[in-house]
Amino acid sequence: MRAERSQQIPQESWRRSFAGVLDEIPVAARWLDAIASEQKLSDELIYSLQLCLEELLSNIARHGAGRGQGKHAQTKGVTPAPTIEIALHIGATAVTMTIEDDGMPFDVAAAPARRIDRPLEQVEAGGLGIQLIRSFSNDLKYERAGLGNRVTVEFLR
Amino acid sequence: MKVDVLDQKNGITTIVMSGRMDIEGAPAADMKFSVVAGSKKHVVVDLSDVSFMASLGMRTLIVSVKTIASKGGSMALLNPQANVEKALKASGVDTVIPIVRDMAAAEQIFKG
Numbered sequence: 001m002r003a004e005r006s007q008q009i010p011q012e013s014w015r016r017s018f019a020g021v022l023d024e025i026p027v028a029a030r031w032l033d034a035i036a037s038e039q040k041l042s043d044e045l046i047y048s049l050q051l052c053l054e055e056l057l058s059n060i061a062r063h064g065a066g067r068g069q070g071k072h073a074q075t076k077g078v079t080p081a082p083t084i085e086i087a088l089h090i091g092a093t094a095v096t097m098t099i100e101d102d103g104m105p106f107d108v109a110a111a112p113a114r115r116i117d118r119p120l121e122q123v124e125a126g127g128l129g130i131q132l133i134r135s136f137s138n139d140l141k142y143e144r145a146g147l148g149n150r151v152t153v154e155f156l157r
Numbered sequence: 158m159k160v161d162v163l164d165q166k167n168g169i170t171t172i173v174m175s176g177r178m179d180i181e182g183a184p185a186a187d188m189k190f191s192v193v194a195g196s197k198k199h200v201v202v203d204l205s206d207v208s209f210m211a212s213l214g215m216r217t218l219i220v221s222v223k224t225i226a227s228k229g230g231s232m233a234l235l236n237p238q239a240n241v242e243k244a245l246k247a248s249g250v251d252t253v254i255p256i257v258r259d260m261a262a263a264e265q266i267f268k269g
Binding site for chain 2: 022025026029043044047050051054055058115116117119120121123125126127128129131132135136
């Protein structure tokens with residue numbers, strides 16, 4: 001689904017709300033992909049955006065529930081699902097993706113990134129998402145703002 | 158996500174995948190990986206047609222290789238696309254599941 005755009009002024013920013021549940025991640029991915037493709041971003045940049053989007057939304061959907069009070073709060077079962085707002089700004093030299101949610105506070109920028117660096121028998125499956133976000137973005141910031149958690153990820157073009 | 162399992166004469170099982178190993182694709186692939194990991198010793202995962210891999214897809218690979226290794230077997234990743242390879246290396250997955258360019262290289266790994 002495409003975001004609405006101005007008919008006169010070339011729009012460089014898009015914003016959309018999603019429910020903080022796993023089922024919404026593919027919907028958000030298709031929304032992002034449609035914009036990125038239309039804006040003719042490079043395949044490498046689209047990959048980076050998609051990867052960071054999936055990892056960040058997955059964190060929110062898996063660990064953010066329990067505090068959300070937004071319009072999506074009762075989407076799934078009795079545990080309140082967070083509301084997520086994604087903003088994308090495409091500039092001449094960088095693309096910025098801002099993801100806000102009203103779920104449990106979580107500073108993803110301060111969370112330890114785990115990379116596999118030990119023998120296989122000691123490796124735990126999972127937990128690689130933060131390392132991927134850091135590897136595929138140029139800057140990662142977290143603050144308490146907007147809906148609650150605000151993560152800003154920057155990608156150089 | 159499409160997943161085909163091919164048993165080859167040299168005792169190697171190849172899992173040929175195509176699509177995205179993301180939050181939709183990885184769960185769809187899990188069952189076939191689980192069956193192969195539980196029954197085969199030398200497994201090549203052909204990633205040449207996998208266009209995207211997130212951490213959930215890597216989890217599928219790690220769970221499988223741990224099962225295979227516990228039986229004395231091993232796994233190799235064949236020909237990942239550039240961005241997928243970058244993600245595999247960034248996470249360190251390549252340190253426990255080697256990336257190879259052809260089947261001959263995989264066979265060398267399986268020979269130990």
